[in-house]
Amino acid sequence: MIAWSPATVASGRRSLDATAAWVRRAALEMALAGGKGHLAPAWSWVEIGVALYHGGVLRHRPSEPLWAGRDRFLLSKGHGCLTLYAILADRGFFPRNALARFVQPDGFLPGHPDPLIPGVEIVSGSLGHGLGVGAGLALAARRDRSDALTVVLLGDGECQEGSVAEAACFAAQHGLDHLVAIVDRNRLGSTARTADVMSHATTRARWESAGFEVRELNGHSFPALLGTLSDVRQRCFGQPLVLLADTVKGRGVSFMEDSPLWHHRLPRDEEIELARAELGGGPAAAFLTTFSDSPGVPPEVAP
Amino acid sequence: MSLDSRDPRDAAFRAIGTVFAANARAMLLTNDMGALGVDELCARYPDRVVNAGIAEQNLISVAAGLALSGRTVFTWGILSHMTARCYEQLRLDVCTRALPVIGIASGAGLSYGVDGPTHHGIHDLGPLRALPGMAIWNPCDARIAEAAVLAAYRDGGPAIVRLDKEAPEPAHDLAHTHIDMGLASLRAGSDATIVATGASVHRALEAASQLAREGISARVVDLFRLAPIDEGLLTGVLAETPVVVSVEEHARTGGLASLLAERIAELARPPRFRALALADRLLLGVTTRERAEQDYGIGATGIAHAVLDLLTLVRRGGLRPARRAAIDTSRRVA
Numbered sequence: 001m002i003a004w005s006p007a008t009v010a011s012g013r014r015s016l017d018a019t020a021a022w023v024r025r026a027a028l029e030m031a032l033a034g035g036k037g038h039l040a041p042a043w044s045w046v047e048i049g050v051a052l053y054h055g056g057v058l059r060h061r062p063s064e065p066l067w068a069g070r071d072r073f074l075l076s077k078g079h080g081c082l083t084l085y086a087i088l089a090d091r092g093f094f095p096r097n098a099l100a101r102f103v104q105p106d107g108f109l110p111g112h113p114d115p116l117i118p119g120v121e122i123v124s125g126s127l128g129h130g131l132g133v134g135a136g137l138a139l140a141a142r143r144d145r146s147d148a149l150t151v152v153l154l155g156d157g158e159c160q161e162g163s164v165a166e167a168a169c170f171a172a173q174h175g176l177d178h179l180v181a182i183v184d185r186n187r188l189g190s191t192a193r194t195a196d197v198m199s200h201a202t203t204r205a206r207w208e209s210a211g212f213e214v215r216e217l218n219g220h221s222f223p224a225l226l227g228t229l230s231d232v233r234q235r236c237f238g239q240p241l242v243l244l245a246d247t248v249k250g251r252g253v254s255f256m257e258d259s260p261l262w263h264h265r266l267p268r269d270e271e272i273e274l275a276r277a278e279l280g281g282g283p284a285a286a287f288l289t290t291f292s293d294s295p296g297v298p299p300e301v302a303p
Numbered sequence: 304m305s306l307d308s309r310d311p312r313d314a315a316f317r318a319i320g321t322v323f324a325a326n327a328r329a330m331l332l333t334n335d336m337g338a339l340g341v342d343e344l345c346a347r348y349p350d351r352v353v354n355a356g357i358a359e360q361n362l363i364s365v366a367a368g369l370a371l372s373g374r375t376v377f378t379w380g381i382l383s384h385m386t387a388r389c390y391e392q393l394r395l396d397v398c399t400r401a402l403p404v405i406g407i408a409s410g411a412g413l414s415y416g417v418d419g420p421t422h423h424g425i426h427d428l429g430p431l432r433a434l435p436g437m438a439i440w441n442p443c444d445a446r447i448a449e450a451a452v453l454a455a456y457r458d459g460g461p462a463i464v465r466l467d468k469e470a471p472e473p474a475h476d477l478a479h480t481h482i483d484m485g486l487a488s489l490r491a492g493s494d495a496t497i498v499a500t501g502a503s504v505h506r507a508l509e510a511a512s513q514l515a516r517e518g519i520s521a522r523v524v525d526l527f528r529l530a531p532i533d534e535g536l537l538t539g540v541l542a543e544t545p546v547v548v549s550v551e552e553h554a555r556t557g558g559l560a561s562l563l564a565e566r567i568a569e570l571a572r573p574p575r576f577r578a579l580a581l582a583d584r585l586l587l588g589v590t591t592r593e594r595a596e597q598d599y600g601i602g603a604t605g606i607a608h609a610v611l612d613l614l615t616l617v618r619r620g621g622l623r624p625a626r627r628a629a630i631d632t633s634r635r636v637a
Contacts, residue, residue, distance in 0.1 A: 132363075132396075133367050135364070136364060136368015136370075166356070170365060
């Protein structure tokens with residue numbers, strides 16, 4: 001049995017909080033270097049991703065991305081890939097220096113993820129695909145008598161897609177109890193509040209009526225995340241699980257938080273240094289040296 | 304086996320049964336669509352046939368997830384429903400990884416004519432041909448249907464097998480038709496070539512018989528695999544006679560007409576070409592095959608007339624097609 005306190009599951013010498021701080025700042029520098037990127041929707045799921053990969057939830061082997069015993073993580077909200085790339089690089093799936101070439105022609109990290117990237121299972125960026133593919137993976141895992149998890153991260157805006165409802169009903173019908181959907185419920189879509197667009201798309205009642213066990217939590221709290229996820233591999237009640245994780249879009253930079261302006265906008269001019277100052281990690285030149293650290297050695301960032 | 308030996312759908316399920324017996328990781332997903340073949344598979348392999356519900360987008364995503372885990376997944380449903388609604392899932396979830404998801408789809412062309420445009424399989428070929436790595440099989444009889452399913456399974460990538468609802472006398476003899484060539488000459492001829500696919504193959508053979516009575520020797524070629532194409536073989540077919548007529552039960556845009564026109568346009572000495580197809584519209588009302596054949600000239604008589612028209616054009620003045628095209632152009636300029 002694993003003890004689920006952040007201190008004991010921290011990667012190497014670094015706390016989960018410090019890892020999250022590094023991932024946020026890395027995402028900023030990647031987007032600035034590439035001149036584009038969805039920063040705010042990447043920042044809303046940083047703690048979720050770090051809990052999964054650094055918090056001991058997901059079985060994975062960075063040196064062997066296609067290891068048959070791995071759990072599957074599908075980033076269904078593909079536009080949140082800045083966080084995924086930073087986490088995968090930090091875990092050692094590929095060198096951190098690749099991050100500096102986000103969306104650049106000499107790099108291999110496009111604006112939405114694809115399976116050419118070590119550690120990425122599916123192409124995503126068109127919404128509403130991940131839960132269905134995840135249901136297929138989870139069904140196969142159960143037939144293979146594997147206890148592997150399939151974890152799918154969805155946006156709450158994404159839950160407006162009809163295919164999400166189809167997949168949810170299918171997963172419940174087949175009792176896929178090792179399928180875990182996590183909804184990054186930041187309450188913003190691309191241009192508007194989800195409550196003003198399709199307010200019923202991401203309610204607890206909707207997932208419950210589809211047949212899921214629903215757990216609501218603070219998606220920025222490591223104790224909440226790790227506590228909520230502590231029994232996922234042991235669950236065997238024939239019911240898929242969804243975590244409705246309340247998050248803040250743009251979390252980490254005060255003027256970008258919870259604002260529909262920032263879905264795809266990047267900080268400019270003096271906003272850049274304000275953002276760097278709020279995220280921590282020092283001047284750009286100093287922070288970027290962490291991109292050349294050797295694989296497996298966690299860079300230190302003061303939160 | 305109680306399945307009808309002439310019914311392409313039964314033949315396809317016979318092939319799936321062969322695969323199921325050989326490969327314990329083969330599965331079938333349906334969108335709540337029945338068939339005698341589904342019932343028989345279900346009776347023998349209850350845990351490998353999944354009714355995924357009337358939810359085609361999710362069905363294809365689930366198929367992709369299963370295929371990512373080492374399964375070959377057959378899907379079963381009506382052609383128009385299993386291609387258009389879930390096109391993005393085919394493109395992104397299946398084709399991105401070249402996964403072995405094989406669509407077995409009923410209702411090619413106007414198989415379901417009187418059921419109305421929701422059930423017509425006449426607009427899928429253009430979108431399907433644009434999918435990278437998607438093999439498209441369009442058998443005209445049960446023999447090709449069975450062989451196509453087995454070939455699609457052996458080839459291992461995404462595929463769709465468009466099946467007709469009718470059960471005609473077989474047009475192919477598998478001693479002469481090589482499934483991997485993707486096309487076969489069903490009747491020799493030296494004056495004109497009729498390239499057909501699906502149910503239209505049978506109309507083309509009738510047309511060739513009519514033409515023979517007029518002293519015209521028309522070759523009939525069945526293009527039963529529309530992707531991938533053996534370019535050398537097809538170019539040979541298109542270059543052999545001065546006249547080529549294509550015929551299909553599909554809208555004019557995107558199907559056989561487009562496929563052949565793309566190749567003919569690049570030939571140094573193109574034949575005179577006429578494409579017989581349905582119009583680019585939804586066919587509202589009660590559409591029978593017989594009426595469509597009359598309205599759009601895709602029946603035997605229409606095909607024969609098209610061949611005669613083109614031969615008249617080509618033979619007037621005894622000019623070779625390329626030469627005649629040049630004269631036509633210079634006249635327009637003058």
